[in-house]
Amino acid sequence: MHVQALFDRLVELSQTDPLQCPIGGSYAALMSVWSRVDPQKAETVMWQWKEQHDQDMCEMRVDERIFNTLIGGWYHSKIPQAADRCDQLLQHAIHG
Numbered sequence: 001m002h003v004q005a006l007f008d009r010l011v012e013l014s015q016t017d018p019l020q021c022p023i024g025g026s027y028a029a030l031m032s033v034w035s036r037v038d039p040q041k042a043e044t045v046m047w048q049w050k051e052q053h054d055q056d057m058c059e060m061r062v063d064e065r066i067f068n069t070l071i072g073g074w075y076h077s078k079i080p081q082a083a084d085r086c087d088q089l090l091q092h093a094i095h096g
Contacts, residue, residue, distance in 0.1 A: 003033045027060040028069070035073025042073055043085070067093040 007030045013020035027049060034042035049060040067089055074085045 003030055022059065024059055024061065027058075028065065031066055031069050035069050036076070039070065039073035039077050039079065039082070039085070042070055043089075046070055064093060 007022060007026060010020055010022045010026060014022065031042055031046060034045060046062060046066060049058055050062045052058040053060050053062065071086050071089050071093075074082045074089070079085075
């Protein structure tokens with residue numbers, strides 16, 4: 001939650017100071033934390049960022065590293081549908 005709070009603060013600051021805008025590494029760090037704690041939330045956030053990026057509203061670019069992080073989070077989770085999500089995300093990463 002602490003990492004999320006820091007990220008949210010950066011986003012808030014960027015509203016008045018564009019130099020405080022989160023960079024790709026900020027998004028990657030948050031994705032790494034969420035993937036370990038709650039892969040479902042991490043995936044939801046990733047798709048939101050992708051949509052915002054496609055609309056030129058955020059710097060986050062969904063790439064193979066983000067998919068790798070997210071797939072790893074699902075793989076290590078105890079969620080029953082984890083294997084299916086890993087496969088679906090891998091297929092999306094490969095085929096788009």
